[in-house]
Amino acid sequence: MTKPLTMFWFIPTQGDGTYIGSSEGHRPADPLYLEQVAIAVDRLGFEGVLLPTGKGCEESWIVATALATATERLKFLVALRPGVTSPAFAARQAAALDRISRGRLLLNVVVGGDAAELAGDGVFLDHDARYAQADEFLTVWRKLLSGERVDFEGEHLKAIGAELAFPPVQRPHPPLWFGGSSDAAIEIAADHTEVYLTWGEPVDQVAEKIARVRAAAAKRGKTLRFGLRLHLIVRETAAEAWAAADRLISRVSDEAIAATQAMAAKSDSVGQKRMTALHGGKRENLEIAPNLWAGLGLVRKGAGTALVGDPATVAERLREYQAVGIDTIIASGYPHLEEAFKVAELLFPNLGLGREPSGAHATIGGEFGVKAATTS
Ligand SMILES: Cc1cc2nc3c(=O)[nH]c(=O)nc-3n(C[C@H](O)[C@H](O)[C@H](O)COP(=O)(O)O)c2cc1C
16 A cells, blocks of 8 residues: 655744735734644644745744744754855754754755845855855755764855764754755755655646656665645535635735736746746636646745645545655645644545544543433
8 A cells, every 4th residue: 555645734934814915814923823833733643844934934943943842743844045054053053953853853955046035145146056055055064963073165165173062863964855946956956855845736747857856866876755835725525625715815916916926037946937837927727737726826936836625636636646756745725723624634534644533532522522412
């Protein structure tokens, strides 16, 4: 039998809400709300959560540290931009968070695709130079976490006598995951990382990308794992799910779409261009493949597609991705708290996932339960 998919959720550090692309029903990224989401998904049986990075997000490392102390099993896939900090400092942060979380840290290496935003962080490199810098960064970072003393002089980075005093729990270092679709990205992924992530493109496009990454890894005698980042809109019936999708973008104005698409067009990210091409900024024909809906991409950069449908159908679509090599799904839904419950309650049973209810929950029928009906 095929191994069940591994399911991650997303911490909405940019804020959350009922209607995307609108201030109506908006929820700020309040620290206690983020904690509620993390505690909920920890208990529901998600394997981990992704925390993004960028100027529009609450800072991923600080948030992950707070959430690690509030949860028991959940893993934290924390976005790391190699350009914005030194490898030695990033190594100390990673080792500390790995210890604080008792070995639950994973890193998502993302160089970023918005030159204007990166300039604000002091990064003035072009697309491929950012990856060349990331290569040097990861070379130093990995050596330090593995316990080596490092003297390094590259084109972009220099470190003399770098050392890490307190080692991470996970050896040689917390696992490196990676997001980036360009040729330069794929080379770095193959050289340094374990799990390659792609946004939710149609299955054939994901398969083509996986084939390229596999070939690059095979040249180095390596095998990578693959993850898919997308949204899920699961309801008991297909009609309810599609109504929820329509409702989610029902407050979106043409101006909001134009503003997001203008911003996306300035990005030099190949991955972003591939996502934008799926809908072209148009409201029509948003079901770009069976059950794959690109509505979110109209007003959301990055992960802009959702699988929409009843639980059995969405599970079947996810298995199609699994068949081409995906083993991990990083999902989300708006609002992230309620949708985490929907995914766990409706979809997990179809995927062989989720935690067994504890004895207390299984036996207490309660006011509205079967047991109550037979005993009172
Ligand atoms: C699953 C996933 C998550 C990502 N998360 C972030 C993020 O948190 N912050 C960010 O700046 N970029 C993020 N990116 C985009 C990467 O930074 C990517 O390197 C950038 O878009 C340039 O990519 P390219 O190689 O496709 O041109 C993410 C990409 C993927 C696939």
